[in-house]
Amino acid sequence: MSKAAEIDIASVSKIYGKTIAVDAISLKIPAGSYCCLLGPSGCGKTSTLRMIAGHETVSIGDIVLGKEVVTDLPPAKRGTAMMFQSYALFPHLDLIDNVAFSLKMSGVDKDTRRARALNMLKLMQMEAYASRKPAQLSGGQQQRVALARALITDPEALLLDEPLSALDPFLKIRMRAELKKLQKQLGITFVHVTHSQEEAMALADIVVVMSDGRIEQAASPREVFERPATAFVARFMGDHNVIGGKVTGSSDGLVTFELVGGGTFSASGQIKAAGSDVDAAIRTDHVRIGESPVKGLGFTGIISNIEYRGATVKLTIEGAGIAEFTAIITDKAYYATPVAVGDAVPLHWDPEDAIILGTLNS
Incomplete structure (x- = not known):
């Protein structure tokens, strides 16, 4: 050849x-x-x-x-x-x-x-x-x-x-x-x-x-x-939740932003000016349920759908100004503490699992 x-x-x-x-x-x-x-x-x-x-x-x-x-x-x-x-x-x-x-x-x-x-x-x-x-x-x-x-x-x-x-x-x-x-x-x-x-x-x-x-x-x-570069990549690859809001501040490498009609969140990444629009991605398989959320790194939401997938269970959650948020957890974790549609559950994740996304022009 x-x-x-x-x-x-x-x-x-x-x-x-x-x-x-x-x-x-x-x-x-x-x-x-x-x-x-x-x-x-x-x-x-x-x-x-x-x-x-x-x-x-x-x-x-x-x-x-x-x-x-x-x-x-x-x-x-x-x-x-x-x-x-x-x-x-x-x-x-x-x-x-x-x-x-x-x-x-x-x-x-x-x-x-x-x-x-x-x-x-x-x-x-x-x-x-x-x-x-x-x-x-x-x-x-x-x-x-x-x-x-x-x-x-x-x-x-x-x-x-x-x-x-x-x-x-x-x-x-x-x-x-x-x-x-x-x-x-x-x-x-x-x-x-x-x-x-x-x-x-x-x-x-x-x-x-x-x-x-x-x-x-x-x-x-x-x-x-x-490390998806943009909101499009994060959504298209299907392994991240993408949430967007306006920057309210930043410290220690974390950008804090507020959702319209919803909660305040933090994510690591490029610091943006206060008041600017920002998107963040949160890994669906790194979201944990059942523990009180740390400020900016979780929220309490209502389960709207549950899908059993064999090795994993996909939970769809609403709340904090977010219409649809996904958590993928192991079947073992799910059946150890099962939840049902309509239940209110606390969700949280680690700071490194929430990243600020860029845009094509950034």
Whole structure:
């Protein structure tokens, strides 16, 4: 396999008429890393991937692969390969001819291309099916063939557009592990578009969270989970309560703020001027119930919903000017002191579990 390449996206925008799909994003993807572009539909992640591939033109900015500016190069000249969501296999060709198709287009002789295709199918543990047609394969097997076809061109970067979305949940988890293993084995740069937080966290070295054509945060999965950069990231990742209010003061690294019609809270982070708007995130799995809250680090609320989830129980609570607050506690803790809908319960958390969030412009 060829050497992996760093991908440098430099102030890139994609504009369709009056719509800005990608808004002046800059991102460095290290060579040999697994990068997931994550976000809701319409956030610009697929447009970004297609611009790296050359399937979309760049409106403003540059894309650099390794040391070469590839902004205006056609897809075949970039050193990238793309695996599409639909797999796009040729139904009338057997697996060897499907995998070898790009080599045929490049003028590689039949024996050479078929030998290389068979080697790629072996890598994907699909050589036993080499003479079959795509219709005779399962979804997971078709995906392996599509991967083999993308990798036969010896790319420096593999681009994957929601490659697991068509698979059933059990197969998704299995193929996720295989993709990670394959990326480590080949050592090339993978850029993978997904709307699944779980998928991005399981696969990526770098998670790039996008919203409205902009990058909200680009960091390791652990940092995105533990230190979300903005309120959008905290809400989208789904592991934090986000509460907002106006700053009333600060001391000892804690910012104090007041909710409209509600309580006063404290959170650690960047000091903001009194009277300014602020958002804070509180880890749902670090909220504890049943002890008197410390001032600013908890409140007493009414339980509005209880969901049993096996190892954990999700409690939804209202109070202190907060319409919906989540606590995830272990099933052991819940059944040791069970609570019911309508009960008033005290909640609290530690100072390090409440953090002040930034904004894209901060």
